[in-house]
Amino acid sequence: MSGQKTSSFLVSAAIFLLLEVAALVLLHSRSTAQNIWFNRASHRTMAFLWGGGEALRTQFKMEELNEELQAENARLQERLRAYELREQAQEEQDHVAAGASSIYRYIPATVVKMSRNQVHNYIILNKGSEDGVQPQSGIISDRGVVGIVEAVDKHYAYGLTLMNPEMSVGARLGSSEQVAPLSWDGVGTARAVVRDLPPHYNNVPGDTVRTSGFSIFFPPDIPIGVTGDSRLVDGSTRQVDVLLFQDFSTLRYVTVVQNLARTEITALEAEGEGDR
Amino acid sequence: MKASTLKFILLFAAQLILWNYCNFSQYLIIVFLPAMLLCLPIDRGVIRVMILAFLLGLAADFFETGQLGLTSLALVPVAAIRRWVIQLVFGNELLARGEDLSFRRQGLAKFVTSILILTSVFLLIYLWVDSAGMYPLGFLALKYGISLLVSTVVSLAIAFLLLEESVAKWN
Numbered sequence: 001m002s003g004q005k006t007s008s009f010l011v012s013a014a015i016f017l018l019l020e021v022a023a024l025v026l027l028h029s030r031s032t033a034q035n036i037w038f039n040r041a042s043h044r045t046m047a048f049l050w051g052g053g054e055a056l057r058t059q060f061k062m063e064e065l066n067e068e069l070q071a072e073n074a075r076l077q078e079r080l081r082a083y084e085l086r087e088q089a090q091e092e093q094d095h096v097a098a099g100a101s102s103i104y105r106y107i108p109a110t111v112v113k114m115s116r117n118q119v120h121n122y123i124i125l126n127k128g129s130e131d132g133v134q135p136q137s138g139i140i141s142d143r144g145v146v147g148i149v150e151a152v153d154k155h156y157a158y159g160l161t162l163m164n165p166e167m168s169v170g171a172r173l174g175s176s177e178q179v180a181p182l183s184w185d186g187v188g189t190a191r192a193v194v195r196d197l198p199p200h201y202n203n204v205p206g207d208t209v210r211t212s213g214f215s216i217f218f219p220p221d222i223p224i225g226v227t228g229d230s231r232l233v234d235g236s237t238r239q240v241d242v243l244l245f246q247d248f249s250t251l252r253y254v255t256v257v258q259n260l261a262r263t264e265i266t267a268l269e270a271e272g273e274g275d276r
Numbered sequence: 277m278k279a280s281t282l283k284f285i286l287l288f289a290a291q292l293i294l295w296n297y298c299n300f301s302q303y304l305i306i307v308f309l310p311a312m313l314l315c316l317p318i319d320r321g322v323i324r325v326m327i328l329a330f331l332l333g334l335a336a337d338f339f340e341t342g343q344l345g346l347t348s349l350a351l352v353p354v355a356a357i358r359r360w361v362i363q364l365v366f367g368n369e370l371l372a373r374g375e376d377l378s379f380r381r382q383g384l385a386k387f388v389t390s391i392l393i394l395t396s397v398f399l400l401i402y403l404w405v406d407s408a409g410m411y412p413l414g415f416l417a418l419k420y421g422i423s424l425l426v427s428t429v430v431s432l433a434i435a436f437l438l439l440e441e442s443v444a445k446w447n
Contacts, residue, residue: 020352
């Protein structure tokens with residue numbers, strides 16, 4: 001009896017669906033407004049179903065996409081640097097501009113490991129000697145200076161980050177062109193200080209701080225951060241706070257900058273010191 | 277042709293004429309087709325009533341609305357739940373005995389309830405699909421409320437007309 005009821009219900013349900021579908025098909029084919037409405041509903045459903053799937057697929061491909069973007073970013077940085085240098089060279093009417101643009105080589109890399117809570121913080125990158133990374137290369141990101149490569153393995157590179165009291169970067173402050181060493185303040189992940197400024201230095205909070213280009217690690221004019229408050233230290237030097245553009249707590253992708261003339265410059269330096 | 281069948285056809289024609297000529301307001305649509313389905317003999321199976329509803333809907337759309345399938349779409353669910361509504365409102369006994377509906381025996385309140393349920397289902401589907409997403413919800417809600425109220429009152433009169441024979445019988 002119960003089985004008969006179930007089959008009767010199923011037949012009724014099937015006929016109900018059949019009739020409703022027939023009505024919908026008729027309505028869909030005969031009425032423009034309903035036709036548009038059905039199509040819109042259908043598109044919405046399709047977008048929901050397949051759009052969700054596409055988002056999921058993109059999510060799985062994210063790593064690959066990130067690497068592509070990273071490589072493109074490095075290429076663009078290299079080109080940008082070349083343009084900047086070319087412009088600078090023209091301004092100075094220096095005919096070696098073409099040569100200068102090829103001084104630096106850029107290698108994109110991903111941060112494998114990075115310490116942030118220690119006094120001496122380090123960074124490990126997923127590119128090593130096989131990728132052309134050499135020790136004493138600079139590490140930058142799209143937001144500024146990150147650190148310096150200290151040691152290189154076949155597939156990995158170990159470096160010191162700016163969040164390290166032992167590391168300092170030559171910085172140029174705002175429009176004053178004042179150059180002084182910049183180092184980590186030892187407290188925050190996005191704060192640094194510029195030390196050894198002359199006491200009469202007139203600090204303008206909000207000025208951009210850039211790399212000076214006087215070191216062999218970093219090209220000139222890479223933005224590092226903006227100036228904050230300043231104070232006199234021991235009555236003899238002035239110290240300026242810098243809010244870094246790069247927050248180390250969110251760092252993931254970097255670019256290794258290799259100075260191709262490094263060996264030549266260091267050899268020249270050594271020779272000069274030897275003469276003295 | 278049986279008198280009840282003729283009455284049914286005439287009332288159906290009346291529904292078409294009402295839709296065609298009596299456009300009182302854009303906020304009102306008077307429908308008594310659900311009530312007509314309710315008043316069909318109780319022993320009619322669900323499938324038969326659904327097919328009849330589909331054909332009635334098609335005829336109504338063919339002669340009147342021009343949107344072939346719209347009335348069928350709204351009327352078939354009414355036919356599908358008809359038996360369940362009768363069971364819910366009038367009780368199992370009626371179905372078990374196979375008695376026809378009667379105003380005298382079942383009372384006005386039960387008719388109001390059952391017609392209200394069936395008409396509300398019809399109007400819900402009909403207005404929603406008919407609007408095709410072009411009208412604001414407030415407008416549709418107002419139209420739904422007014423139409424349900426007026427249609428229920430008219431449907432009661434129609435049901436009374438259709439079940440007149442039964443009333444005489446119970447007398």
